[in-house]
C-alpha cells in the first residue's frame with residue numbers, strides 16, 4: 001500500500017492506494033476519528049460488490065446505516081440530496097457522525113456535498129471504486145451536484161479525513177469505464193511526466209484488459225500527480241487549471257446535445273486529440289510528439305457519431321465556457337510531451353479547425 005499526503009490550506013490528509021486494502025479501513029480510521037454513527041452512501045450495484053466487505057470493517061457498537069443512490073449522473077441532483085438529508089435526520093445523525101462515499105465520481109461528489117452541508121458539515125471518507133475517482137475526483141476536495149442549467153454548478157470544498165483507493169475494485173469495472181478512466185490517466189502523462197507517458201504507451205493494451213499490476217501502477221502514479229498539483233495549488237494559485245488539459249475541448253463535446261452519450265473520460269480523450277491538433281496548426285509542438293500522442297490516443301477506442309461533429313458550434317460552446325475571461329480563452333497546451341504550457345489567448349479559427357479532426 002502506498003500513502004500519498006495531500007496538503008491543503010491548514011489541513012493535510014492521506015490517500016491510501018493499493019490492492020486488497022478495503023479491509024484496512026477501520027484500522028486506518030481509528031487514528032483519525034471516533035464515532036458511533038456512520039453512513040455508507042453508495043449505489044445498489046456497488047453495494048452488492050463491495051458493501052459487505054466495507055461494513056465488515058466496523059464493530060457492532062457502531063450504528064451503521066447504508067443509504068442508496070441511483071447510478072449515473074442524474075443522482076447528483078437536489079432531489080437525491082434532500083432524500084439523503086432525510087435519511088440522516090431520521091437516523092438522528094449528529095455533528096460527530098461520519099459519511100463514507102463508496103463508489104465512482106458521482107457517489108463521491110454527491111456524498112461529499114452531503115458531508116459538506118449536513119449540519120454545516122460532518123466528517124467524510126472517500127472510498128473511490130472507479131479509475132477516474134481513484135486518480136482524480138476523490139482527491140482535492142471538490143464536491144457538488146448538478147443544476148438543470150449545467151453540470152457541477154452547485155458545490156463546496158470538503159476535504160476528506162482520508163481517501164482509501166483499493167485498486168482491486170477496478171477488476172469489476174465495465175470496459176467503457178476503464179477506457180474513460182484511462183483518459184484521465186493519460187492526461188497526467190501528457191502534462192507532467194514523460195516517463196509515465198512512455199509507461200502508458202508500453203502498457204496500454206494490458207490496462208485495457210484490466211491487468212492488475214498495470215492498473216495499480218497507473219492509478220498510483222496518477223493519484224500522486226493529482227495530489228501533488230492540489231498541494232502545490234496551495235502556494236501557486238490556479239495550478240489546478242493544468243488538470244483541464246483536453247477538458248476545455250472535451251467539455252464542449254460532452255455538453256453538445258447530440259453528444260449526450262459521450263462519457264466524461266471519452267470526451268477527454270477526444271479533447272486531447274483536439275488540443276494536439278490545435279498545436280499542429282500553430283506549429284508549436286514537434287511532429288514527433290504530435291504523432292506519438294495521436295498514436296497512443298488512437299489505441300483507446302471511443303465510439304461517437306462523426307457526422308454530428310459541428311466544429312463552429314463546438315467552438316462557440318467552448319467560448320461560452322467558464323474558463324473564458326474577458327473574451328479570451330485560456331488553453332492548456334504542451335511544451336512537449338511531459339510538460340504543460342498555458343496559452344492565455346486561444347484562437348477561435350484554429351479551435352474550429354482542431355475540432356475538424358474528429359470528423360475523420
Ligand SMILES: NC(=O)c1ccc[n+]([C@@H]2O[C@H](COP(=O)([O-])OP(=O)(O)OC[C@H]3O[C@@H](n4cnc5c(N)ncnc54)[C@H](O)[C@@H]3O)[C@@H](O)[C@H]2O)c1
Nearest residue numbers: 045071072104105106107129130132133137142169172173
Ligand atoms: N470532484 C472532482 O474533482 C471531479 C473530478 C472529475 C470528475 N468528477 C465527477 O465524477 C463523475 C464521474 O465519475 P465516474 O467516471 O467515476 O463515474 P460514475 O461514478 O458514474 O461511475 C461509473 C459507473 O461505474 C459503476 N461502478 C463504480 N465502481 C464500480 C466497480 N468497482 N465495479 C463495477 N462498477 C462500478 C457505477 O455504478 C457507475 O454505473 C462526474 O459526475 C464528474 O463530474 C468530479
Ligand SMILES: [Zn+2]
Nearest residue numbers: 184247264268
Ligand atoms: Zn476529467
